[in-house]
Amino acid sequence: MLELRNIDFSYEDSRVLRNINLSINKGEKIALLGDNGAGKTTLFLCMNGVLKYKGDILYKGKKIGNKELRKKVGLVFQEPDVQMIATTVEREVSFGPMNMKISKDEVKDRTDRAITQLNLEEFRKRAVHYLSGGEKKRVCIADIIAMDSEVVLFDEPCAFLDTRNSLLLEKILNKMAEQRTIIVSTHDMDFAYRWADRFIIMEKGSIAADGGIEVFDTDYVEKPMLWKLMKIQGMEDYSRYPRSIEEYGDMYNG
Ligand code: ADP
Numbered sequence: 001m002l003e004l005r006n007i008d009f010s011y012e013d014s015r016v017l018r019n020i021n022l023s024i025n026k027g028e029k030i031a032l033l034g035d036n037g038a039g040k041t042t043l044f045l046c047m048n049g050v051l052k053y054k055g056d057i058l059y060k061g062k063k064i065g066n067k068e069l070r071k072k073v074g075l076v077f078q079e080p081d082v083q084m085i086a087t088t089v090e091r092e093v094s095f096g097p098m099n100m101k102i103s104k105d106e107v108k109d110r111t112d113r114a115i116t117q118l119n120l121e122e123f124r125k126r127a128v129h130y131l132s133g134g135e136k137k138r139v140c141i142a143d144i145i146a147m148d149s150e151v152v153l154f155d156e157p158c159a160f161l162d163t164r165n166s167l168l169l170e171k172i173l174n175k176m177a178e179q180r181t182i183i184v185s186t187h188d189m190d191f192a193y194r195w196a197d198r199f200i201i202m203e204k205g206s207i208a209a210d211g212g213i214e215v216f217d218t219d220y221v222e223k224p225m226l227w228k229l230m231k232i233q234g235m236e237d238y239s240r241y242p243r244s245i246e247e248y249g250d251m252y253n254g
Pocket of ligand 1: 011014016034035036037038039040041042043
């Protein structure tokens with residue numbers, strides 16, 4: 001669905017992305033992992049058509065420019081205040097569709113649907129800076145849902161969220177993944193392990209590993225708790241590794 005070919009990017013004189021090649025398939029749930037400064041945010045900004053990169057990005061087999069890319073690929077920024085530009089929740093969520101050459105009715109329809117889906121009705125007329133961190137994050141997701149992007153990138157979605165809001169966000173991610181291709185950058189290995197079906201690890205601007213849970217055999221990132229537990233128990237077959245506490249319980253209860 002999305003193919004990155006030889007993507008290179010430099011901020012002035014420092015080269016941040018080095019020859020990135022990736023094929024993203026429809027419906028995948030991907031976790032993008034790697035230390036701070038590895039280039040994850042920069043890669044997202046290239047994939048979303050915000051930065052001017054070297055190399056090619058193909059959408060459904062055809063080369064695609066930055067303007068088109070911005071319509072197909074939505075980015076939920078790590079810091080909501082960087083993403084939000086309008087005054088009220090309603091204006092913020094309708095801003096994207098309003099710039100999309102669609103009818104007024106369609107704009108209203110999409111805005112209403114996104115606001116309902118993210119449970120934001122009571123905040124519709126409220127100024128965005130009077131929202132909590134969790135509410136702001138939901139507005140940023142509503143922005144992207146209203147744009148109807150097929151691929152959605154989340155840059156550290158749980159940063160600044162408390163446990164309750166992180167769990168809510170995980171539910172939202174699961175629901176969104178039923179219809180969209182999702183890539184989430186995260187430092188939370190336990191979340192990545194239970195949520196994703198593919199793991200891409202970046203190191204110093206390059207792809208260091210890309211695959212299933214066997215990537216945790218490398219030393220690029222921390223290992224998830226359940227993964228470590230299975231290793232201690234001597235389990236060799238990765239396909240039998242439980243991906244959640246519930247699945248772990250099921251292993252012992254039949
Ligand atoms: P990550 O998201 O993995 O933490 P980033 O993409 O934010 O990594 O950063 C990759 C590298 O690019 C870092 O060394 C960072 O200092 C540098 N960088 C990020 N943004 C800028 C910028 N606007 N100007 C110059 N260097 C930047």
